[in-house]
Amino acid sequence: MAQLDLRQKLAVLADAAKYDASCSSSGTSKRNSIGGKGIGSTEGMGICHAYTPDGRCVSLLKILLTNFCIYDCAYCINRVSSNVQRARFTVDEVVELTLNFYKRNYIEGLFLSSGIIRSGDYTMEQLVEVARKLRVDHDFRGYIHLKLIPEADPRLVEAAGLYADRLSANIELPREEALNRLAPQKSMGVIKKAMSQVRLGVEAARPGKRDRIKPPKFAPGGQSTQLIVGADGAPDSEILDRSASLYGGYVLRRVYYSAFSPIPDSSSTLPLSKPPLMREHRLYQADWLMRFYGFSAPEIAGATTGGMLDLAVDPKLAWALNSRAAFPVDVNTADREVLLRVPGLGVKSIDRMIRVRRYRTLRLEDVARLCRGIDKVRPWITALDWSPGGLTDAADLRARLVKEPEPVQLTLF
Structure with a gap:
């Protein structure tokens, strides 16, 4: 196999990272390099890659350390049996890219994930070493989001939390039986155990009122996860139930939803077509209702048809009509x-x-x-x-509020 230069590796591994939606810079502590100390900042403006809670858009270098992987997850384009171009960064190459991109004002932080190489421990060691070198050797004060390898030693998870602003371990599929079937090397229990460790680390890092010495920061931006939509047949109501339990059990900052995208040479057990992107959008809206508007998952599910959110009506309006x-x-x-x-x-x-x-x-x-x-x-x-008089109970209220798409003239040419 021909050796790839740094630019070619970047093209391959940036493209391979696009399937991970759990990329955000919200919720971290503020750091900057005012006074000539350190490199980077979690503040400022840049290329729009992610949004903070106050609406500010920030730029992140989003890459994989490598798309080589020893796992054979049926839904993943980087699985071991997939016929894709492979590449791998060294630790120093990722550090160099991050610093150079920052100095050119292209980015404000790093989102780093990876395929599994050799073992979970070895891969996690590499990810942690990138963050350590940025923080310790180069005093980098920008944002760092590391993807956890749940199978890794708990000591590596602890080290990751000391250097990264946010950690994430992807649940990936709403149904545990589907994860066992489509990703046999992964375990829902192992993923949840890693998420529990992060939660405990975040809670332990919160200083008490009487603490004279503040504990070291641990993933100040919390943790997030991702659910793939449309790969295992789970209806929206089941996905929202899973999200609600994750928010309650692990105090997640975000659950991200990623519409399943068919991949080359995929398993016959996977759908042949991807779900409509509007379904992903409606799940985000429903998630917003649970997080900020006081709705419960069963309330939202009560306004669904067969457990599926209405694609023509946003979940809040659907609930009100019901x-x-x-x-x-x-x-x-x-x-x-x-x-x-x-x-x-x-x-x-x-x-x-x-x-x-x-x-x-x-x-x-x-x-x-x-x-x-x-x-x-x-x-x-x-x-x-x-x-409103009788308007609230009008039989045609939905039709009045929902604009039907205008008919489009089809052509043979």
Whole structure:
């Protein structure tokens, strides 16, 4: 096999990393190189690769250490039986790329994952060594996200948390039996054990009120995971149940959803086509409802058909159409938790509304100024000068709120 130069390796291993969606820089502690100390920063603007909670977009170098892998996961393009071009970085090459890209203002951090080479311990050692060299040898203060190898020694997981801002171990498939069938070398129990260790490490690193000496930081950006959608037949309701249990059990910052993409020479047990991307989008919306709007997974599932989210209607509107007895709500008296369930009202709009109503009674025009669009909100609220009357219970309300796509003239040419 011909030796690849650094540019060719980068092309191969950056492309191989695109299948991992759990890439974000949110939630980390702020560090910078003001005063000439250190290299890099977790602050600033750059090429848009990921978003922080405040909406700031940051650039990350997202690569694999190698796409060689001793595992044979049926859904993975880098599996050992896959016929793809292979490449491998050395530890020093990843360090050099990260520092050079940062100095050219291309990136603000690194997202590093890898195929399994030799063993889980050996691979994890390589990933940790990249982070150690950046932090210790080069005083790099930018963002680092390391992918965990769950089978690795717990001491390596602990070391990873001391150098990285965020760690992630991918659950990958919602159903345990599907993981056993499609990825026989992986174990749901082993993955969860690694995630438990990260949770305990993060909790132990939180200083107590009476602590004179602060404990060393451990993955200040927390941990995340990824679920592949559409590879194992799990309906959306089952995926959301799995996500809810992961958030509750491991205090995850994010669960990422990645629509299954058919790969060359794939197993006959996998679907022949990928699910619609709108399904992935609806799962993200439902996830947002669970994290910030007080919805439970069973509530969202109650508005599904056969466990599948409605692709034409966002999950919040679908729930409202299925729960009309809870509406309309008075924007002048309703609690915040109630207002969060009104279609068309977001967290910021509701917080502004609650502040304003302390000083004046809200009219419909006030609500219109405080939210993005009043048409979606109107059927679900009452205000000083507005009542929806029978609109809330109208049989054609869904049709009024959902714009049907315009017909497209087909052609043979």
